[in-house]
Amino acid sequence: MEEAGWVPSSVDLDRPSAARMYDYYLGGSHNFAVDREAAKAVERIYPGMSGAARANRSFLRRAVRYLLAQGIDQFLDLGSGIPTVGNVHEIAQQTNPRARVVYADVEPVAVAHSSALLADNPLATVIQADLRATDTVLNSDEVRATLDFTRPIGLLMVGVLHFVPDSDDPHRAVARYREALPSGSYLALSHGSLEGVPEDGLDDTERVKAIYRRTDSPLVLRPREEIAAFFTGLEVVEPGVVPLPEWHPDSDDAYISAYVGVGRKP
Ligand SMILES: C[S@@+](CC[C@H](N)C(=O)[O-])C[C@H]1O[C@@H](n2cnc3c(N)ncnc32)[C@H](O)[C@@H]1O
Structure with missing residues (x-):
């Protein structure tokens, strides 16, 4: 898979990236030897990493479905990652074929890779x-x-x-x-x-943080209080800012040391 046609010239093949390590945890193929080596080093310390990545994807899915049920039909997905199973536009457009998505x-x-995947999708970019x-x-x-800022956005x-x-x-x-x-928008x-x-x-x-310091994305793990502060001024929906597996659970999510939440702008 090294230096395949999809590799943008700006990629530094000597430096791991958090996006491509995450792709590796999820079983994807858009990663390089340097990413696999770093990801495997993380997995040696924390063997639950790929389960945690899947649990995070599962939260993304649940959150998008929740927002769709609230009538949200346009999404801005920041830090969207390398496309994998269950991308936001796929989940959204299954429910609402007119749903719009901007990935960043x-x-x-x-x-x-997102750009190639979305080439024929006029409502997602x-x-x-x-x-x-x-x-x-x-x-x-x-x-x-793509997005109409006079109407609610997810x-x-x-x-x-x-x-x-x-x-x-x-x-x-x-x-x-x-x-x-x-x-009426949601975060x-x-x-x-x-x-x-x-x-x-x-x-x-x-030790895991030391591995991520090799990437452009050093890992900063924050306490719940600082994570909850991202929702300042929003109405946090039930069950609040909670450990990931507790948010509208619909599967046996693996343990993951992460907090999640969804908030609505009044
Ligand atoms: C762990 S992945 C999450 C992907 C996806 N949101 C998901 O939950 O499955 C984190 C992504 O955030 C991206 N990222 C990190 N820092 C960023 C920044 N400052 N601006 C935009 N994207 C960023 C990385 O490149 C990576 O693709």
Whole structure:
């Protein structure tokens, strides 16, 4: 799979990427030796990683279905990742063929592969963007052409904010997105956390973080309180900001040390 035709020239094949490691955990094939090596090193420390990645995907699915049931028919998916089974536009357009989706990711392989997948889908598109550049994302031609900001939007930030360090103020970035959304919009997110990790697991977590420091996406695990703060000003829907497997469970999700929530803008 190395240097196949789909590899964008901007990809650094000597450096692992969080997007491609996640693709590996999910059993995908859009990853390189350097990603597999890093992902396997994580799995040696934390053998539950691929179950955790699947559990995160399962939350994404449940959240999108929940938003569809609330009448949401347009989505902005930030940190959307390399396409895999059950992408947002597939889930949404199954229920509502007119549903619209803009995907955004900073990682070139994720964008190239999404772009190929969406070539024949006039209602879904992808942009290469860093979610920290909030106004660039919000004012991009694709976002403005695809999403109608006079109607509610579902903003998805699933498994991505733990890659934004405190020094880049993720709370300010999310506040800017919340502010831009029309009333009746929703934010759904999942975020890795150290809460619930036993004392004797903390060393392992430090070793996992050291592996992610090799990527462009150092891992920042936050306490529940800081994750809940992403929903400031929103009405958090039941059951609140909770451990991932407890949010509208519909399967036996693996243990994953992450908090999730969905909030509605009044
Ligand atoms: C763990 S994957 C999650 C993918 C998908 N949202 C899901 O939950 O299945 C995290 C994704 O966030 C992307 N990412 C990390 N930092 C980002 C940033 N600052 N802006 C946009 N995307 C980012 C990575 O490239 C990766 O594709």
